[in-house]
Amino acid sequence: MSEMKSEPVILNLGPQHPSTHGVFRLRVTFDGETVVDAEPVMGYLHRGSEKLAEGRSYVQIVTLTDRMDYTASMSNNLAYVSSVEKLAGIDVPERAQYIRVICAELQRIASHLMATGFLLNDLGALATPLMYCFRERERILDMFEMLCGARITLTYMRPGGVLQDAPAEFWPALNTFVNDFPGYLDEIESLISGNEIVLTRTRDVGILTDAQAINASITGPMLRAAGVQWDLRKANPYEIYDRLDFDIPIGALGDTFDRYMVRVLEMRESIKIVEQCIRDIPQGPIRTGTPYFIRPPAGDAYASVESPKGELGFYLVSDGGISPYRCHVRAPSFINITALRDMLVGWKMSDLIIIFGSIDIVLGEVDR
Amino acid sequence: MTRALQGSSVASRINESIPGAATDSNQTDVWVSPQSILEVATFLNGDDALDFSFLTSITSIDYIEYFELVYRLLSMRNNHSVVIKSRCYGREDLSVSSVTSIWQGADFQEREVWDLMGIRFDGHPNLKRILLWEGFPGHPLRKDYLGQDGEMQRPEDLDV
Numbered sequence: 001m002s003e004m005k006s007e008p009v010i011l012n013l014g015p016q017h018p019s020t021h022g023v024f025r026l027r028v029t030f031d032g033e034t035v036v037d038a039e040p041v042m043g044y045l046h047r048g049s050e051k052l053a054e055g056r057s058y059v060q061i062v063t064l065t066d067r068m069d070y071t072a073s074m075s076n077n078l079a080y081v082s083s084v085e086k087l088a089g090i091d092v093p094e095r096a097q098y099i100r101v102i103c104a105e106l107q108r109i110a111s112h113l114m115a116t117g118f119l120l121n122d123l124g125a126l127a128t129p130l131m132y133c134f135r136e137r138e139r140i141l142d143m144f145e146m147l148c149g150a151r152i153t154l155t156y157m158r159p160g161g162v163l164q165d166a167p168a169e170f171w172p173a174l175n176t177f178v179n180d181f182p183g184y185l186d187e188i189e190s191l192i193s194g195n196e197i198v199l200t201r202t203r204d205v206g207i208l209t210d211a212q213a214i215n216a217s218i219t220g221p222m223l224r225a226a227g228v229q230w231d232l233r234k235a236n237p238y239e240i241y242d243r244l245d246f247d248i249p250i251g252a253l254g255d256t257f258d259r260y261m262v263r264v265l266e267m268r269e270s271i272k273i274v275e276q277c278i279r280d281i282p283q284g285p286i287r288t289g290t291p292y293f294i295r296p297p298a299g300d301a302y303a304s305v306e307s308p309k310g311e312l313g314f315y316l317v318s319d320g321g322i323s324p325y326r327c328h329v330r331a332p333s334f335i336n337i338t339a340l341r342d343m344l345v346g347w348k349m350s351d352l353i354i355i356f357g358s359i360d361i362v363l364g365e366v367d368r
Numbered sequence: 369m370t371r372a373l374q375g376s377s378v379a380s381r382i383n384e385s386i387p388g389a390a391t392d393s394n395q396t397d398v399w400v401s402p403q404s405i406l407e408v409a410t411f412l413n414g415d416d417a418l419d420f421s422f423l424t425s426i427t428s429i430d431y432i433e434y435f436e437l438v439y440r441l442l443s444m445r446n447n448h449s450v451v452i453k454s455r456c457y458g459r460e461d462l463s464v465s466s467v468t469s470i471w472q473g474a475d476f477q478e479r480e481v482w483d484l485m486g487i488r489f490d491g492h493p494n495l496k497r498i499l500l501w502e503g504f505p506g507h508p509l510r511k512d513y514l515g516q517d518g519e520m521q522r523p524e525d526l527d528v
Contacts, residue, residue: 042498042499043497043498043499043500043501046499046500048508050484050509051508051509212472214421214422214444215421215471215472215473216471216472216473216475217422217423217424217425217471217472217473217474217477218473228444230444235370235444235447236369236370236447237369302440302451304424311424313424313425315425315427315438315440317429325429326429326430326509328425328427328438330424330425330427330440334476334480335425335473335476335477337476338472338473338475338476339472367499368499
């Protein structure tokens with residue numbers, strides 16, 4: 001049979017394919033059903049956020065950051081305002097820092113739940129596991145609604161603090177959630193982690209080694225699944241993370257299952273962090289009195305946070321005016337697909353979908 | 369905490385190995401000549417004490433008189449970082465050496481700089497536009513790019 005001549009087939013996955021989680025195109029060359037080449041094509045959602053930022057004031061840009069990784073607006077807000085605070089030398093009150101960390105961790109849980117649910121969707125377990133994940137995510141969005149009235153595009157953080165203090169009804173809701181969530185996570189895990197079909201489909205599939213991951217600038221759960229213990233919350237603590245006790249879960253192989261498992265373990269660590277924040281949060285102001293139009297001194301600043309997808313950083317250059325001279329986003333989703341081709345070559349069509357799903361990208365952030 | 373290395377000490381290390389490559393430095397940043405970027409990158413990545421095996425990001429800024437490339441490097445083993453900057457004068461036919469041969473992570477980021485800022489990277493394996501389509505006029509992140517809403521061009525208006 002090996003003498004049989006065959007032609008490679010080029011297939012365009014996307015830009016409207018459901019497994020691409022947005023408008024993204026993969027131009028894949030197949031030999032039979034085996035991937036021999038893959039080229040990501042992006043830019044369908046490019047809105048020129050970096051250019052738009054050059055014409056807006058520092059506070060207005062917070063709304064642009066919501067629309068980058070729209071499954072994790074809080075993390076985007078946090079990365080951006082940290083950068084502005086560094087550039088302009090603004091202090092943040094302690095209570096605001098605690099609230100920010102609570103929000104960032106809740107957002108991490110919400111984002112990882114989406115990643116997990118959609119990974120199962122891509123595996124062919126249509127909608128049921130996804131609904132289990134969305135049930136919990138819904139409660140987080142309800143809490144965000146209490147904080148700022150919005151559920152997805154939050155714009156809750158401001159340079160110098162947060163928009164407003166958490167209302168009275170927020171704290172009981174948060175307590176209930178923190179108590180319930182580990183049980184729900186056990187339930188989700190009991191359906192997925194030991195499932196034979198899931199294990200067969202994901203174990204040893206799409207391995208990314210630690211050396212490859214570092215060379216390709218990959219960050220976040222993907223890097224940790226490859227066995228590299230690197231998390232900015234520990235390596236370069238921002239806000240109040242240096243006072244909190246939590247672990248950095250890592251994977252052993254860097255396969256698709258490890259990437260799923262690292263996210264599940266990270267959700268458990270996030271709950272630990274939120275519990276400590278609820279216990280320690282002090283009373284006090286939630287925002288320093290910064291003017292609406294901030295004029296930072298000429299210079300540049302880079303601040304980054306560990307967003308659910310990886311290292312999200314904002315590089316701001318000021319010329320002393322009311323809007324930044326240049327605003328660059330170090331977008332983890334964009335950089336994490338650098339090694340996509342290497343991960344896909346040699347695998348079958350059905351593996352391609354789950355390897356890609358396990359990377360967890362958001363096209364709003366890839367294209368900006 | 370990630371330690372930002374003193375710019376002057378990194379600059380002297382670079383100049384020991386590649387004489388004249390580092391032209392200036394301050395507290396955190398090192399300026400190198402655009403011709404020496406690949407050599408400097410090879411040195412910083414390979415040096416055992418510096419060990420900059422992770423490229424955090426590449427970006428560029430248009431200062432009208434010149435373009436500034438910003439390379440943010442990190443050593444995960446030593447938990448220290450440095451910022452390498454390089455100034456390219458002129459506005460047409462700008463090019464510097466690509467560092468994709470050292471860090472694969474530079475691949476998409478260099479394509480983004482070419483797409484939006486118009487700086488070419490020699491030796492890049494696949495230097496195409498990444499966010500905009502081939503044939504898009506100009507490079508939008510340049511300060512002299514005037515793409516107002518009314519003048520926005522659509523793909524079908526272009527001869528591509």
